[in-house]
Amino acid sequence: MKTAVVNLGKIITGDWRNPVANGDTIICDGGTIVQVGTADAARVEECDVVIDAAGAVAIPGLIDSHVHITFGDYTPRQKTVGFLESYVHGGVTTAITASEVHVPGRPKDPAGVKALAVAASKSFQQWRPGGMRVHAGSVILEPGLTEADFDDLKAQGVWLAKAGFGAFATPYEYKPMIQWARARGMITTVHTGGSSIPGSSGIWAEHILALDPDVSFHVNGGPVAMPDEGFPRLVNESRVALQVCTAGNLRTTLWLSKLVREQEQFDRFLIATDTPTGSGIMPLGMLYTITHLASLADLPVEWAIAAATGNNARTYRLNSGFIAAGHDADLVVIDACSGGSKDDALAALTNGDIVAVSALVTDGVPRFVGRSRNTPEGIRKVRVARSSVVQDFSGGAH
Numbered sequence: 001m002k003t004a005v006v007n008l009g010k011i012i013t014g015d016w017r018n019p020v021a022n023g024d025t026i027i028c029d030g031g032t033i034v035q036v037g038t039a040d041a042a043r044v045e046e047c048d049v050v051i052d053a054a055g056a057v058a059i060p061g062l063i064d065s066h067v068h069i070t071f072g073d074y075t076p077r078q079k080t081v082g083f084l085e086s087y088v089h090g091g092v093t094t095a096i097t098a099s100e101v102h103v104p105g106r107p108k109d110p111a112g113v114k115a116l117a118v119a120a121s122k123s124f125q126q127w128r129p130g131g132m133r134v135h136a137g138s139v140i141l142e143p144g145l146t147e148a149d150f151d152d153l154k155a156q157g158v159w160l161a162k163a164g165f166g167a168f169a170t171p172y173e174y175k176p177m178i179q180w181a182r183a184r185g186m187i188t189t190v191h192t193g194g195s196s197i198p199g200s201s202g203i204w205a206e207h208i209l210a211l212d213p214d215v216s217f218h219v220n221g222g223p224v225a226m227p228d229e230g231f232p233r234l235v236n237e238s239r240v241a242l243q244v245c246t247a248g249n250l251r252t253t254l255w256l257s258k259l260v261r262e263q264e265q266f267d268r269f270l271i272a273t274d275t276p277t278g279s280g281i282m283p284l285g286m287l288y289t290i291t292h293l294a295s296l297a298d299l300p301v302e303w304a305i306a307a308a309t310g311n312n313a314r315t316y317r318l319n320s321g322f323i324a325a326g327h328d329a330d331l332v333v334i335d336a337c338s339g340g341s342k343d344d345a346l347a348a349l350t351n352g353d354i355v356a357v358s359a360l361v362t363d364g365v366p367r368f369v370g371r372s373r374n375t376p377e378g379i380r381k382v383r384v385a386r387s388s389v390v391q392d393f394s395g396g397a398h
């Protein structure tokens with residue numbers, strides 16, 4: 001299937017160093033972006049679906065790198081079905097598991113944590129809720145796992161490992177397992193801040209520095225922040241990616257965005273939601289953190305979008321997260337909401353407003369065009385200009 005998006009007012013690339021692409025057209029062929037910028041009429045003509053963006057803005061599909069998935073499109077913590085599909089209507093095209101820690105009665109023995117990660121990983125490989133790509137299956141590090149277990153996990157396709165909820169006496173005891181996982185090319189993540197589960201200990205900067213994982217999960221607090229002294233230390237004394245989450249401490253999120261810019265460490269700044277949790281289900285969580293940073297921390301809005309897209313993609317080695325030829329065909333058309341004070345999406349986000357998600361494409365397939373179920377209507381009429389496939393693209397929003 002070939003999909004074209006034409007008449008774009010602006011194309012945001014997801015790369016904060018080079019945040020805007022020239023031109024007004026994006027062409028996807030199969031699951032890949034093949035052209036960004038201008039396309040001749042014949043190239044657009046051969047597409048199966050042409051979306052007229054009417055001057056709205058394209059951004060890469062948002063990558064939420066901290067989602068509490070379990071199995072299916074169900075969250076046991078909030079007893080709700082369909083939340084992942086609902087996040088698609090908030091512009092999220094990729095979810096990365098924060099480990100399947102919410103599975104009721106989850107196993108804690110080595111065989112059990114391995115089986116859980118393998119089953120979760122494989123169950124989402126062929127299934128896209130609402131069109132979303134879900135990277136599931138993060139092994140929860142528990143006492144008793146051996147180096148050979150990490151060989152097994154890697155052979156089964158598990159590439160994520162999570163420290164923070166294991167039955168260890170101190171966080172320092174995760175260190176050998178994190179090294180085993182990293183040695184096998186796995187992305188290692190560590191819970192940061194106060195405990196989110198009763199009885200689990202706080203994990204602060206000194207622990208993260210000693211463990212040296214790939215990602216400090218919810219470094220701003222999940223949901224309770226570590227002491228302030230730890231933030232400059234993590235920026236200056238480590239290479240760890242620093243993930244800020246919507247369901248955490250907003251003050252430290254805003255402050256950290258300034259620290260990483262001052263120290264020229266912006267590649268390490270990632271946006272995620274840490275939901276569903278006790279904080280709820282937040283389909284617009286990624287957009288809220290983008291607008292909080294753009295309106296309250298003086299972060300250029302294109303950089304805030306990059307932290308939610310390209311920065312996550314680089315850290316997790318995904319091929320999505322950028323609007324550029326050769327990358328996954330995951331993109332979102334956003335617009336200022338009708339009735340607001342701003343007339344384009346970027347000005348609205350900088351003003352502190354949520355934006356309309358007016359169209360969304362994943363894997364080269366339009367999932368809805370015109371109106372998201374979860375945002376107000378945009379001021380521009382984004383529509384399917386031409387289609388030769390049998391589908392109405394309303395996505396259930398009427």
Ligand SMILES: [Zn+2]
Pocket residue numbers: 066068098222274275277
């Ligand atoms: Zn979490």
